[in-house]
Amino acid sequence: MAEVLSQNEIDALLSALSSGDIEADELQGGEEKLKVKYYDFKRPQKFSKDHIRTLELIHDNYARIITNYLTAQLRANVKVKVESVQQITYEEFIHSVPNTTVLTLFKMPPLNGQILLETNEEFVLRVFDVLAGGKGLKKPKLKELTDIEKNLIRHINEGLISNLKLAWEDVVEVFPEVETVETNPALNQTLAPNEPVALITFTVEMFGTNIFINICIPFLSLEKILHKLVMQYWFSEGDDELQRESREKLNSNLKKVSIELSALIGRTSISVGDFLNLEIGDVITLDNKCEDPIEVYVEEQLTYMAKPGLQGKNKAIQIIDYIDKDVENYE
Template sequence: MADVLSQSEIDALLLALDSGELKPEEITNEEEKQKVKLYDFRSPQKFSKDHIRTLELIYDNYSRIIANYLAAQVRTTVKVNLEYIEQTTYEEFMHSISNPTILNLFKLQPLSGTLLFETNQQFTYQIIDILLGGKGEGVYKTRSISDIDRNIIMKINQALVAHLKLAWSDVLSVEPEFEGIETNPALNQTLAPHEPVVLITLSVEIGKNSTFLNMCIPYLSVEKILDKLVFSYWYQESDENDKAETQEKIVENLNKVEVPINVLLGKSQISVHDFLSVMTGDVITLDTKCDDPLKVLVDNKVHYIAKPGVVGKKLGVQVISVNNEEVDGDD
């Protein structure tokens, strides 16, 4: 709804128009600037706000998970924070990272294609320095990676990729698969230059040094599961799973409940005088015959009809029908 001007504001506007301080064209241009929004058709926005918001929750959780992992590896305080998530193109992502760098290639089933995880050399050499007994301080010069460096960093990066399984678990069950590393981003041409991707940037602070990690997820990889990145679907699926799990637990607990079962052989009425004079060996006549079906009571209510018999050396009954009316009434 448009803003409503007060009478004093209207008078001031008319006065400015009359004096020439404000021109009608300027008002029109200002309104057009507010209505028109720039849009680059070369890089269409394929990720909605809901998709970005869900990814923020996933990777905010991921930042805490890998912070605990890295702290356990380097035996010092590690802070990892999610800085931002934005949509860009594959070409812009490749231009934004340094060369050389450590570019990890991995898959994340059921997402299709190859995903990229960039851990720059400052982060890499600091981790290697600490693991090999150094303090992990200062600025590290760019140099070629030796075979020992490669083996150490591959072990660390494989674990970083593996922890994505836990970070995604609330939204989707994924299976990370580490493929390898590249040191020259220019040699990695897995996507078209203008292919839309989502760029996830994490800041890592180890000691006095701070650096960034970048993860690139192509739109083609998440296209088939975009509906699962929407809040309504996420919570609906979570509620359904919780409901089914709750029902199973209720049934399991109810099955453990013990209920009394009695078999009614028959009934008889006697006087108080006869009752007081009953002795061992006396016979009380019931209102049923020996071959009549018996009533089986569960919690003092008739649920089954049975016939008497012998099971081994013990007396027993065999259920011949279910008293459905009584059962349905109880339900």
């Protein structure tokens, strides 16, 4: 907190400044420099690390789902995995995709706005080659897509998009619906250039080559459910009655677990000769007195101190103290 100067101190400072006894720079020397954090308004960071991590988990699951889908459709071994999840601007995404690509625009209520699935031309033509009777092994010559090829890839992409419902069901129930398919990304201006988006890039390993496909989710689409993309939310949400039943079941099962309980009355040591000469009726003296507490072990871990005695006709012990794990010796 800054010190408040009296009127006399202010007059003295002004007098010293006017006479040259004190320089103005000396008065500023004690001030702390403010730490400035740079912020790029063209690239606002709206997704936290938790959001990105959750999106990666969701689409890891999605990659496994569409691996099975594409393998069944193409009757060939296909492997899909998440390559990266990052926040960029919509302008950067549009500039990163080639001019000859297939953009499938779809909605996914209750998420707002349009979401984009980008499948590049090589992926499309290889899929078309297989479905048309070929083997999809040769790298296709890039060309303008025909109406037949567009309709066929729309059918495949509708299947890819419909599987998002399974991947997102643990977070929110969504209803994917394809709207349009475009082949020129430059003409697609559904978002402002500086709008932040989450870009999920997948690697599709098929026919001996790796091909990238992308899902572009605008921040505006996720804004309404952003709180559900935090890991703590997954564990905090749930049916209280179900949690109570789970705890009761866990407690009930734990009570059935058998453990070994042993009480050590005392210790002693004798020579081998004395041990060999032991006979019925001999008495061995222990290091514990009758009134001294004895050690009680649970699964070979010293846990309690107790007093020996009888319960009816049975030998018994009475717990008198609990041994802290951090205490090595009982005093």
